[in-house]
Amino acid sequence: MPDLTALVTGATSGIGRAITTELSMAGYAVVAVGRNADHLSELAAMSGVTAVQADVRDIDAIQDTLDGKEVDVVVSNAGILTTSGAFAGTDPDQIDAMIDINLKAPLRLAHRLLPGMIARRRGHLLFVGSIAGHAPFGGSAIYGASKAGLASFCEALRCDLLGTNVRVTELVPGRVETSLYRDTHGSRARDVLYDGYRAVQPEDVARLVRTVIELPAHVDVSRLDILPTDQAVGGGQIVRPPSI
Template sequence: MSWTDRTVMITGATAGFGTAIARRFAALGARLVLCGRRADRLAALAAELAPAPVHAAPLDVRDRAAIAAFVAALPPAFAAIDLLVNNAGLALGLDRADRADPDDWDTMIDTNLRGLVQVTRAVLPGMVARDRGHIVNIGSVAGSHPYPGGNVYGATKAAVAQFSYNLQADLVATRLRVTNIEPGLCGGSEFSQVRFHGDEGRAAQVYAGTEPLTAEDIAETVVWAASQPPHVNIGRIELTPICQAPGGLVVHRRV
């Protein structure tokens, strides 16, 4: 499959997975629609990827009106999205549910779930009208495997998984594809720094003694799923580093 005549839209392109995915598709010659909240990083990334064709503009996926305006304002050369990568997302906090910050919960729900479904809704009609397109959602193993402190973050990623399955059901009479990619422990991004509100020491402890996945591993997985023959849909991919495995149910024993 050649990507030189295809347009890829990536949310949350200003760091981590999003930046790595943008670099990977730029190397393949795709046209890129890049968005994120930090305009300076978007401009720097667009300059780095030159001469790849890039349309980059700020977007906060928590703002439904802004999403609609962003998609409506796409230049003609970038307006027909072939691949949407719903990457924007974050985790905040690792406190037990009764101690968690409700503002953190709202931010995760608004970004990881509301933002993802609203961006999808804005792009989807064009894909259906053209009868081609692929939606790749970046989920998490936290949507399948609970852990203490994961509460609302895990719930949003479980919802992303179910939304992905339901999209497949809705679109079964079309030639559109939907993939949910669920990474496990992954370093080389701002994920843990954001989760712990900038506490670099606590963030570093997450990866101590491990060889985690990298953002480039996730980018390669997205490219692989999106490069399958048009009749093949890769519905779900769970990937973890070899140092990570499901740990079973939590049991607390009273003495």
């Protein structure tokens, strides 16, 4: 897909890194935003990738690095899950961090880049949500609230943008094998969440993202649930597959 620029946040690991890699291989110019300098250096070695070290909350810094470049696709992927437990015991700083990074940052980035898309009558905003934003998960009240807010925003934004030719897609992953749960489960994350299960891989999500972006301009996938075959859509229930 020539002559298109995509901006990907949270690009240094997991889903963001896979999307950056997929779009780079497809010929996009990719602006990869993240905080890990070493991982950004690896991304910068890929064809067409411009690596930007910035906190996703610093919208001014991100825009300054664009240097007037037109952005056709924005993948707001950066997100954190810093705590798992009852809401009453949650550190207030963790509440602020999850709301700021998971909800406020993607909204502010969209707000900054949307006028150009509307003026050019083309663009695609993709937001990485979660099934936790569509069903209750005990111990994840703040994370779920941030993702539910993102889901509501996507639905309303599509209404606002009717007639502009700018598309909006909410990606709703279930259990994807990433490092998101590292802070809440520590070294036990793999044992608790992945061993014995068939999780979706970041590369699976990346291929779907490319497919959604490259659909004809008159087709908008407004919401895309991406779950393991062994996980129920309505919540966190997942089973181990029988031995084959």
